[in-house]
Amino acid sequence: MTLPPFPHGFLWGASASAFQTEGAAAAEGKGPSGWDAFAAEPGRIKDGADAARGTGFHERYREDVALLAGLGAGAFRFSVSWPRVVPGGSGPVNAAGLDFYDRLVDELCAHGITPAPTLYHWDTPLELEEAGGWLQRDTAYRFADYARVVAERLADRVPMWITVNEPAEVTLLGYALGEHAPGKKLLFDALPAAHHQLLAHGLAVGALRAAGARNIGLAVSHTPVWPASESEEDRFGADLYDTIGNWLFADPILTGRYPDENFAALMPGPVADDLAVISAPLDWYGVNYYNPTRVGAPAPEAVESFAGFEMPAELPFGIREIEGYETTAFGWPVVPDGLREMLLLLKARYGDRLPPVYITENGCSYDGIEDAGRIRYLDGHLRALHRAMAEGVDVRGYFVWSLTDNIEWIEGAAQRFGLVHVDYPTLRRTPKDSYRWYRDVIRAQRAAG
Ligand code: GCO
Numbered sequence: 001m002t003l004p005p006f007p008h009g010f011l012w013g014a015s016a017s018a019f020q021t022e023g024a025a026a027a028e029g030k031g032p033s034g035w036d037a038f039a040a041e042p043g044r045i046k047d048g049a050d051a052a053r054g055t056g057f058h059e060r061y062r063e064d065v066a067l068l069a070g071l072g073a074g075a076f077r078f079s080v081s082w083p084r085v086v087p088g089g090s091g092p093v094n095a096a097g098l099d100f101y102d103r104l105v106d107e108l109c110a111h112g113i114t115p116a117p118t119l120y121h122w123d124t125p126l127e128l129e130e131a132g133g134w135l136q137r138d139t140a141y142r143f144a145d146y147a148r149v150v151a152e153r154l155a156d157r158v159p160m161w162i163t164v165n166e167p168a169e170v171t172l173l174g175y176a177l178g179e180h181a182p183g184k185k186l187l188f189d190a191l192p193a194a195h196h197q198l199l200a201h202g203l204a205v206g207a208l209r210a211a212g213a214r215n216i217g218l219a220v221s222h223t224p225v226w227p228a229s230e231s232e233e234d235r236f237g238a239d240l241y242d243t244i245g246n247w248l249f250a251d252p253i254l255t256g257r258y259p260d261e262n263f264a265a266l267m268p269g270p271v272a273d274d275l276a277v278i279s280a281p282l283d284w285y286g287v288n289y290y291n292p293t294r295v296g297a298p299a300p301e302a303v304e305s306f307a308g309f310e311m312p313a314e315l316p317f318g319i320r321e322i323e324g325y326e327t328t329a330f331g332w333p334v335v336p337d338g339l340r341e342m343l344l345l346l347k348a349r350y351g352d353r354l355p356p357v358y359i360t361e362n363g364c365s366y367d368g369i370e371d372a373g374r375i376r377y378l379d380g381h382l383r384a385l386h387r388a389m390a391e392g393v394d395v396r397g398y399f400v401w402s403l404t405d406n407i408e409w410i411e412g413a414a415q416r417f418g419l420v421h422v423d424y425p426t427l428r429r430t431p432k433d434s435y436r437w438y439r440d441v442i443r444a445q446r447a448a449g
Contacts, residue, residue: 003379003441004386008449011114011397012442013075014068014419015361016057017121017165020406022081023054028096031087034129035122038181049412049424055404056427058100063429064403065107067420071435072442075114077162077219077360077399078104079121082146089125090142098153105157116399117154118162118219119147119204120197122170122181129182134175134193134200137269144203151211158213162360163204165219166288167197167249177312180409187314188266195267195274198252202277219286219360220249224341228296228320237317241295246345252278254285254350284396286360287346289381292338294320328373330365330415336380343388343395356394359385363401365408365415374419374434382441400438404429 019035026032038044039051057064068076083089084097101117108115120143128139147163173180175190184190201218208216223245227238247259256279258264264271298318311319325333339362346354362381366373378400389395405418413424419435422428 002444003382005448006386006389006445009396010445010449011074011358012438012445013073013077013114013116013397013399014071014403015077015399015401016403016406017079017118018081018084019051019054019079019121019123020402020408021055021057021078021404022084023052023056024058025052025054027058028084028100029087029094030081030097031083031089031094032126033081033083033123034126034133034181035124037126037129038183044183045407045410045412047412047414049407049414051407051412053427055406055422057404060427060429061104062107065104065111065113067429067431067435068108068113068403069111070431071419071439072446073113074442075116075160075397075399076108076403077116077118079118079123079165080150081123082120082143083123083125085150086125086142086146089128089139090145093149098149101150102153105154109157114160115154115158116160116162117150117158118165119143119150120164120200122165122174124181133182134170134196137196137199140196140200140203143200144207147204148207148211151208151213155208155211155213159215161208161213161216162286163201163208163216163218164197165360166221167194167201168221168245170197172244185312187312191263191266192268194248195269195271198249198278199269199274201253202274202280205280205282206277215283217282217284217286217355217358217360218253219288220253221288221290221361222246222250222342222346223289224292224338224345226292226294226322228294228299228318231297234296237297238295241293241317241319245293247349250346250350253282254353255279282355284356284358285346285354286358287342288361288401289339289342289359290362290364291332292322292335292341294322296320326373326376328364328377329367330411332364334364334377334380336377336384337387338384339381340384340388340391343385343393344391347393354394356396358396359398361399361401363417365417367416369421369430369432371432371434374432375437378434378438
């Protein structure tokens with residue numbers, strides 16, 4: 001059945017990130033990132049995939065832009081690698097690195113595709129990471145400097161900007177649990193990493209605007225949190241997870257306050273002044289949605305079920321399995337209506353303070369070129385999105401994660417999120433059934449709009 005019509009001008013896009021695709025990790029003056037170093041440690045990437053090679057996007061970007069054009073995509077969300085542009089994290093700019101993004105932007109524009117760069121998709125320059133990364137306030141200022149450099153070069157052609165991507169995941173997985181780079185297991189002592197990423201976002205908004213960039217947002221992951229039961233203990237765990245997962249980042253950005261005084265008190269520096277910077281007005285707000293999360297009191301059986309991650313028993317909440325839904329190849333439950341639920345939660349919490357929304361990521365891992373599961377997933381989520389819009393949420397566009405298969409962080413090449421299959425030994429690209437499906441969706445929507 002064809003999808004209901006989305007509004008005229010709705011932006012149909014696809015997303016990707018630098019570390020997951022570019023490869024060329026040490027080419028043309030690029031400095032190492034914390035993720036490069038982490039991935040090179042034996043055993044970090046589960047299937048041993050060669051993250052330094054990625055999907056070869058740095059070499060093959062023209063081929064991928066042609067695939068976007070074949071899709072009829074209106075926009076491409078990619079990320080700029082900070083250490084490719086500023087190899088040491090501060091100090092000299094690498095001209096060859098900036099040139100690469102300049103060429104990419106020109107190539108996209110030549111095909112009528114809106115370039116939508118993310119300035120931080122987790123690849124902190126190693127030198128800054130080794131000095132403490134997001135635990136250091138200085139990293140936020142260095143990020144704003146780098147944002148200015150990129151905007152000065154690209155703002156004349158880039159009409160849509162994303163400062164940071166999923167700061168909650170960086171904090172939780174990178175600094176609290178140590179599953180991602182930089183591999184720190186600080187639990188609640190990781191909170192300064194949250195504050196400094198928020199500050200980095202706010203400072204970057206100012207730096208981007210000063211350099212002439214407009215239409216600025218960021219990409220925040222959101223998940224409806226379903227309590228494991230109505231018991232007080234389960235509700236407490238679920239509420240705490242909801243605060244950390246959904247509101248710890250969104251509230252400061254959209255309201256200028258932390259969701260809870262206890263969290264505010266744990267943040268470093270002149271927090272009140274910082275919140276004024278962090279809540280700089282945005283042009284739009286990006287939501288990354290994959291699935292809801294069931295959470296309760298800490299429970300022994302919860303320890304291993306966070307998307308395959310180990311959850312330490314000391315945490316005051318426990319993730320539970322969501323049963324009764326189809327699961328993707330990654331084991332994630334497919335709950336399309338969770339997207340509608342989440343958007344309505346955002347609308348209810350922020351009202352008119354919620355700027356227009358873009359879905360900056362939504363997608364799933366399935367194997368094979370005949371990927372009926374992905375088509376079902378995307379179709380269901382677009383219908384749920386349409387319902388949320390009919391119920392009053394102002395959504396302006398949708399970006400599928402992802403254009404091609406890519407390196408899924410510690411899962412390596414094993415989890416395939418692409419509309420286009422990548423054969424890693426040869427880096428050959430093959431469009432999947434979902435690619436043709438999404439192309440037809442975009443075509444039909446344009447014809448109707
Ligand atoms: C992000 C996400 C992506 C993942 C995708 C599937 O940071 O935006 O982690 O990079 O690949 O969410 O897990």
